[in-house]
Amino acid sequence: MKTTISNIKTTLVTSDDGVYTYSITKTLEDVEGDKAIIVLLYPTRTKENINGNDTTVSHLIAHMRDMNLSEITIINLFSKVVKSKLSAKGLTVDESNM
Numbered sequence: 001m002k003t004t005i006s007n008i009k010t011t012l013v014t015s016d017d018g019v020y021t022y023s024i025t026k027t028l029e030d031v032e033g034d035k036a037i038i039v040l041l042y043p044t045r046t047k048e049n050i051n052g053n054d055t056t057v058s059h060l061i062a063h064m065r066d067m068n069l070s071e072i073t074i075i076n077l078f079s080k081v082v083k084s085k086l087s088a089k090g091l092t093v094d095e096s097n098m
Contacts, residue, residue: 006030008061010050018046020079026061026072033070042078 011025021043044054053061060072 012045012047012050014047015079018048019081021045021076021081022079023076024057024074026057026064026074028064028070031065031070033064033068035071035073036067036069037073037075039075039077041076042080042082043074043076044082046081 007029009025009027009029011027013022013024014020015022024043024045038060040056045052057074064070064072
């Protein structure tokens with residue numbers, strides 16, 4: 001019998017008050033490979049739900065080995081954490097994220 005252990009380390013860069021999430025990094029600790037930076041629209045991760053993943057992040061994690069990636073960093077175009085999808089009307093220039 002063989003046991004295989006894999007760990008995914010998650011690192012968030014947020015504002016002190018947790019209202020803004022600037023980047024999310026997912027690292028496969030048992031894999032050597034390249035690193036990728038991905039730009040997404042807006043974050044839904046905070047320190048309270050750090051281990052949750054939306055379908056986009058889950059898909060990326062599932063294919064990291066296929067793409068020879070050991071780490072992905074998601075940079076958020078709009079950093080304010082949202083609970084639901086934003087409409088174009090709700091988007092403003094995110095000066096603090098520039």
